[in-house]
Amino acid sequence: MKQSPLLENMIEALRCLPGVGRKSAQRMAYYLLERDRTGGQKLANSLAQAMVDIQHCQQCKNFTENELCVVCANPRRDHSTVCIVESPADVIAIESSGVFSGVFFVLMGHLSPLDGIGPEELGLEILEKRLVSGDVQEIIMATGSTVEGEATAHFIRDMVEPYQIPVTRIAQGVPMGGELEYLDANTLARSITERRKLDF
Amino acid sequence: MKQSPLLENMIEALRCLPGVGRKSAQRMAYYLLERDRTGGQKLANSLAQAMVDIQHCQQCKNFTENELCVVCANPRRDHSTVCIVESPADVIAIESSGVFSGVFFVLMGHLSPLDGIGPEELGLEILEKRLVSGDVQEIIMATGSTVEGEATAHFIRDMVEPYQIPVTRIAQGVPMGGELEYLDANTLARSITERRKLDF
Numbered sequence: 001m002k003q004s005p006l007l008e009n010m011i012e013a014l015r016c017l018p019g020v021g022r023k024s025a026q027r028m029a030y031y032l033l034e035r036d037r038t039g040g041q042k043l044a045n046s047l048a049q050a051m052v053d054i055q056h057c058q059q060c061k062n063f064t065e066n067e068l069c070v071v072c073a074n075p076r077r078d079h080s081t082v083c084i085v086e087s088p089a090d091v092i093a094i095e096s097s098g099v100f101s102g103v104f105f106v107l108m109g110h111l112s113p114l115d116g117i118g119p120e121e122l123g124l125e126i127l128e129k130r131l132v133s134g135d136v137q138e139i140i141m142a143t144g145s146t147v148e149g150e151a152t153a154h155f156i157r158d159m160v161e162p163y164q165i166p167v168t169r170i171a172q173g174v175p176m177g178g179e180l181e182y183l184d185a186n187t188l189a190r191s192i193t194e195r196r197k198l199d200f
Numbered sequence: 201m202k203q204s205p206l207l208e209n210m211i212e213a214l215r216c217l218p219g220v221g222r223k224s225a226q227r228m229a230y231y232l233l234e235r236d237r238t239g240g241q242k243l244a245n246s247l248a249q250a251m252v253d254i255q256h257c258q259q260c261k262n263f264t265e266n267e268l269c270v271v272c273a274n275p276r277r278d279h280s281t282v283c284i285v286e287s288p289a290d291v292i293a294i295e296s297s298g299v300f301s302g303v304f305f306v307l308m309g310h311l312s313p314l315d316g317i318g319p320e321e322l323g324l325e326i327l328e329k330r331l332v333s334g335d336v337q338e339i340i341m342a343t344g345s346t347v348e349g350e351a352t353a354h355f356i357r358d359m360v361e362p363y364q365i366p367v368t369r370i371a372q373g374v375p376m377g378g379e380l381e382y383l384d385a386n387t388l389a390r391s392i393t394e395r396r397k398l399d400f
């Protein structure tokens with residue numbers, strides 16, 4: 001390539017972003033240089049700071065620059081109800097639903113023996129410490145409705161059992177506003193087998 | 201959003217990239233934090249440096265961290281043949297074709313009166329200085345085959361005319377390996393009206 005080494009570096013560096021290939025990286029580089037140098041500099045600064053300062057919450061493993069994340073550090077949250085999710089994105093999704101006032105435990109993945117992801121990689125010993133403390137009164141399993149998500153939920157349920165803490169699973173079925181016609185067969189099957197009696 | 205302010209900043213900053221919305225920015229941030237902090241730091245450094253150091257070549261307007269870009273600074277290039285393109289990406293495409301040994305002039309856009317992009321915005325006075333110098337012996341118009349690209353090509357042709365320098369236009373037609381069936385009607389029409397006699 002006959003172009004500026006600095007520009008070449010920048011294009012290569014942009015490719016560390018997921019879903020960004022050579023062509024998009026090039027387009028991004030030209031765009032920043034031509035139209036938004038201020039944005040590019042802000043990005044450089046916040047990236048540099050985030051890569052060094054953001055670590056995991058010591059209680060729930062979610063990303064934070066402090067010892068505890070904003071949820072765990074909030075005394076107004078119900079610390080006896082722990083919702084277990086796979087990722088920080090799930091935390092945001094549940095927070096935006098507005099119906100959950102407990103705290104989280106973020107696995108940062110799911111059990112995947114073939115990829116070498118076992119209980120330690122998910123930090124389940126941190127979760128177990130919370131169970132031992134006796135403060136937890138309900139575990140809500142909100143891992144994905146995938147094979148791995150279900151397997152992870154079952155594993156954790158077995159782990160929680162000796163502590164006699166109730167474990168619930170978020171409901172699965174037809175999404176609100178979802179048309180049956182476009183729904184996959186498995187979801188539809190589950191929504192039928194787990195049907196509820198309507199109150200009149 | 202209940203999450204780390206630093207992380208929130210980083211997600212917002214990533215949205216300055218073209219084609220990156222809230223969801224992708226979030227995915228990128230989590231990916232870097234979880235899987236590639238080294239890549240994230242490299243990106244921060246190369247961005248910071250590029251945003252400050254990369255400017256425009258004084259001769260062809262392409263991006264460079266020096267006074268002249270690698271092409272303009274190369275004495276082995278044919279400096280009498282100037283290929284006019286709309287963007288740095290076009291320079292790379294033409295360079296990779298391997299058939300052009302001249303130099304470029306990069307408009308960084310095309311004429312677009314409605315967007316306030318006129319001859320000055322494209323830096324055509326820099327091009328005209330090169331014409332005045334008497335060193336240019338051919339101008340190859342390689343602006344896009346779009347309405348704006350054609351209008352820009354015509355405008356520059358008129359500008360060059362008084363200097364009696366030959367102006368050529370890159371050929372338009374069916375792409376190599378292209379199937380007629382999938383080609384748009386305009387390209388096909390042009391490939392027929394501009395047909396060439398085959399030598400036997």
Ligand SMILES: [Zn+2]
Pocket residue numbers: 057058059060061062068069070071072073
């Ligand atoms: Zn936390």
Ligand SMILES: [Zn+2]
Pocket residue numbers: 257258259260261262268269270271272273
């Ligand atoms: Zn140049």
